[in-house]
Structures are given as C-alpha cells and as structure tokens.
Amino acid sequence: MTNTFPENFLWGGATAANQIEGAWDEGGRGPATSDFARLITKEIRDAEGAFDTHVPHNAASREMVADMKAHPENWELPKRRGIDFYHTYQEDIRLFAEMGFKVFRMSISWSRIFPKGDDPQPNEEGLLFYDAVFDELHKYGIEPMVTLSHFDTPLHLAETYNGFASRHTVQAFVRYAETVMKRYKGKVKYWLTFNEINNVLSNPFTSSGVILGGAPEPLSCNPYLGNWQLKFQTVHNQFVASALAVKKLHEIDPEAKMGNMLCRLENYAESCKPEDQLQVMFEDHFNWFFTDVQANGEYPYYMKRFFDENNIHIEMEPDDLKILKDGAVDFITISYYMTYIMRYKGSPVPQPTGRLVSDIKNPYLPKSEWGWTIDPIGFRVTLNRIYDRYHKPIFISENGLGAVDHFDENGHIQDDYRIDYMRAHVEQLREAIADGVDVFGYAWWGPIDLISSGTSEMTKRYGMIYVDQDDYGRGSKKRSRKKSFYYYKKLIASNGADL
Ligand code: P53
Numbered sequence: 001m002t003n004t005f006p007e008n009f010l011w012g013g014a015t016a017a018n019q020i021e022g023a024w025d026e027g028g029r030g031p032a033t034s035d036f037a038r039l040i041t042k043e044i045r046d047a048e049g050a051f052d053t054h055v056p057h058n059a060a061s062r063e064m065v066a067d068m069k070a071h072p073e074n075w076e077l078p079k080r081r082g083i084d085f086y087h088t089y090q091e092d093i094r095l096f097a098e099m100g101f102k103v104f105r106m107s108i109s110w111s112r113i114f115p116k117g118d119d120p121q122p123n124e125e126g127l128l129f130y131d132a133v134f135d136e137l138h139k140y141g142i143e144p145m146v147t148l149s150h151f152d153t154p155l156h157l158a159e160t161y162n163g164f165a166s167r168h169t170v171q172a173f174v175r176y177a178e179t180v181m182k183r184y185k186g187k188v189k190y191w192l193t194f195n196e197i198n199n200v201l202s203n204p205f206t207s208s209g210v211i212l213g214g215a216p217e218p219l220s221c222n223p224y225l226g227n228w229q230l231k232f233q234t235v236h237n238q239f240v241a242s243a244l245a246v247k248k249l250h251e252i253d254p255e256a257k258m259g260n261m262l263c264r265l266e267n268y269a270e271s272c273k274p275e276d277q278l279q280v281m282f283e284d285h286f287n288w289f290f291t292d293v294q295a296n297g298e299y300p301y302y303m304k305r306f307f308d309e310n311n312i313h314i315e316m317e318p319d320d321l322k323i324l325k326d327g328a329v330d331f332i333t334i335s336y337y338m339t340y341i342m343r344y345k346g347s348p349v350p351q352p353t354g355r356l357v358s359d360i361k362n363p364y365l366p367k368s369e370w371g372w373t374i375d376p377i378g379f380r381v382t383l384n385r386i387y388d389r390y391h392k393p394i395f396i397s398e399n400g401l402g403a404v405d406h407f408d409e410n411g412h413i414q415d416d417y418r419i420d421y422m423r424a425h426v427e428q429l430r431e432a433i434a435d436g437v438d439v440f441g442y443a444w445w446g447p448i449d450l451i452s453s454g455t456s457e458m459t460k461r462y463g464m465i466y467v468d469q470d471d472y473g474r475g476s477k478k479r480s481r482k483k484s485f486y487y488y489k490k491l492i493a494s495n496g497a498d499l
Helices: 042-048 062-070 085-099 124-139 155-161 167-183 204-208 228-252 274-296 303-309 320-326 376-390 416-435 483-493
Strands: 010-014 103-107 143-149 190-194 257-259 266-269 332-335 339-342 394-398 439-445 465-467 479-481
Touching: 010 143, 010 394, 062 155, 085 124, 085 479, 085 483, 103 439, 124 143, 124 167, 143 167, 155 167, 167 228, 190 228, 204 228, 228 257, 228 274, 228 320, 266 274, 266 376, 274 339, 274 376, 332 376, 376 394, 376 416, 416 439, 416 483
Parallel strands: 010 103, 010 439, 103 143, 143 190, 190 257, 266 339, 332 394, 394 439
Antiparallel strands: 465 479
C-alpha cells in the first residue's frame, strides 16, 4: 500500500525525568516520590510472590519512606541515579538527532523547579537546566513535548498533604504549571498534564503522592485494593488540576497545545459469552473514564452507578464542573503496549480487574520476557476506537518493547526482536492512518535505555541506544548504538515508508 504518513509527522522518542535524569540531589532539586521507588528484581518478585512480572512502584508506607531516609544504604533506589541525563543531555540529544528525531517527549521534574512543590519562589537553577535542554533540542530541529507530571510528585507534598488527595497540591501544581508554561513559552508547543493519569489507581504513591494508610500495598497491580473513596477523590482532584493547566496554557500561549495521557488498556473478551462482553464493557469504561473527562470535559454517565453502589462520594468545589468543561484537552495521547483478556466476574455492578497485566493468557499472542503481550493489530483497533470516540488529533506518547539485550562476539547488539516489534506496530499505525485516524506523531518509549518505571530495573531495556549500566548502577554509562538505532533512522528518513 502507499505510504500514508502525513508530511511533518512527528517521529521520535519518549522519556521521563525520574527515569533518566539522576542527579536527584543536585542543582537545588528537592526529593520526589520516585526517589523512594525501590528496585524490584526477578528474585524479589519471586520471593515476595508478585502475581506477575509487572509490579507497582508504590514503595510507600510511611515506615518505608522513613527507613529509606534514615538508612539509604540498605535500599537500592535506582531512580535517584537514572542514566545521568542531567549531565549527558548534550551527548544523548546528539544521538537522537542522528536518528532524525522530530520530537522528544520528556518531563520536567517538578521538585527541580519547586523543591518542596509549593515553595514561595522557583529554583532558578532548575529552570536553567530545562532552558538548556530545550535549546539543545531546537538546535537540531527537535520539538519538545513536555509532561508536567510523570510519576514524581514532590515528596514534601506527599508527606504533608497526601499528594493529590488534597486541594493544596492542586493549587501547587497549577502554580508550577503556570511557572514553566510562562518560562518556556515559544520553546515548548506541546504539553501533557499527567502521565498515564489512570495510574493514580494502581500507583498512587509515585504518580499522585498519596500514601495509603497501613501496610504498603502488596506486590499486585490491582488498583482497586485499598481505599477507593480516597483514590477516586484523588483522580477528581487531578482532573481539576489538569483542566486548570489547560486553561492557563491557552491564556499564556494561544499557539501551544495541551494533551492528556492515558495508559490505554485495550480489552478482548475471553469468549463469545455475552457475560464476557459485559465485562469488557465495564473494563473499557474504567479506562475510557479518564479520557472521557479530560477530552469531553464532563463525567460520563456510567460512573454514577459505580460510585453510588460502592459508596464513593466525590467532594467537589462549586466551580469544579465548569472548570472541567472549560479545560478539555486539545489532543489525545496514549501509551500502547499490549492487550488484555477479560472474563466475567459475576456481578451486575462493575467489578473491574483493573490489572495492568492480565492474568488470563491470550493463546494467539506472543509475550515479552516480562509477560506483556505483543499485539500490533490491537494497536490499530485501539487507535480507531479512540478516534471514533473523541474526534481529536492523536499522538502516540509511548509504545515499545522492554527486553534483555546481549552483546554478540563482535560487541554489537542485534536487537531484531525490538526491530520486529517496531515494524509491526508502525505497520498497523500506517493502517490506522489509512483508515482515516488522525495521528500526528509516534514516540518510541525509551529510545535510550533507562530505569524501568514499574520495577526500577535497568535490565529491562527499551532503547535503540545502549547504556552501560546494570540494575545496581555499575558500569561506565557509555552510550552505544544498537542495530535498532539504524533501523529507526532509516524508517524516519523515509517517513515510515521503509519498514
Ligand atoms: P516499565 C503499566 C503498564 C504499562 C505501562 O513500563 C506503564 C505502566 C506503569 O508502570 O507505564 C508506562 O518501565 C510509563 C513509563 C514506563 C513505561 O510505561 O515498567 O508511562 O514511565 O517506563 C514502561 O517497563
């Protein structure tokens, strides 16, 4: 078929401050929740009985955080070191430019700008760092796309206000957003509010700064464990924070655009039993919910019954519904990694599984070494469904494959598995665009190896650029090009024609 990628399609890669920057206590930066996310290796998963290979990074009970502060030597906290991007950004951006990137998705570390999250004055050294990064990107004609909050709430806001469970944090966020949107006006055209906002439910600590009472949640990704009332209140507060940021951006820079970011969970029924379809519908609602509010500016009808029957009462301030209405995002972004299988859970009231990795296996699909299904056709399906629902431009803010890489006898990494994953997904993206879906860019997750969000492993590599560092921070941190580097470069140069 003919190439359907629009001219000026934004090819590139995506990262997050807490997974690359390191320098957690340099440049006046304050601590963030991500600095308290421990390494969870396969050995730990096996020993602690994690139900699958993806576990939440919700280290937090108050006791654990206190112990990490008092005895950091007893904990492995890899997000503190990242891949040292704080010091290597020039070299790393040069490599992105060599691949021909048009866009680089990154996030600002809130606690680099406001060390406690709500300080009276911003930290100029932090602001200067991002000035330098944006200038470096523009030097090569790379457009930054900036996430305001990517799983790294300032620790002070978590400890003192329970993060986004409190409206205080909403105000602090809006001030932070306003500060950076003003400062980088003209340098940043594309913004996102909260990374994978639906992760509030499964990773309340790192994503929203919420420390749930009692023991830390077990190593299970079930977002519906713990206090639903608190979690959905937190979600509401983040919706309001997001909408206020959208409004502010439109005032500050009418040229700039704000997007949402949803971890898209595309669900299939286990069988053709109508009950299984019903479960898929419930699960879909629980995923669409976040984008329905952020894109349409109102709570969807289907949540009312769920809230009522589960005694969830969302506290709202008088203007909240109007704020949501006025603060709809300009474009939609998703991360897409895999699809999930749903089986009826026997209740007419939605009882979501909500797991990030389904425990029911799809016999038709291969899986990554971390148990994530590989489903390129699901990508086309999901893109069509999103466009059908919102009719807004779509940007793929994440897609990628985490794998263990090995050097061959000549010292090269022949990562054909990664190339195959990319080819198959870009092929389906092309189909979706041919279907008529309006997609304006594609960002590969982790174009340079980085610290895993879910497990803080380094072993789980996504990059086309290898970083010589292991799970414990050992290694030279030297960067080198994998085979996929040359593949992506060719793909971008041909605007997606050369697959
Ligand atoms: P890691 C769950 C399911 C799918 C993607 O994940 C997810 C999550 C939450 O952890 O997160 C996104 O590193 C996230 C990135 C993250 C990437 O996916 O656990 O936005 O920060 O690194 C991949 O393999």
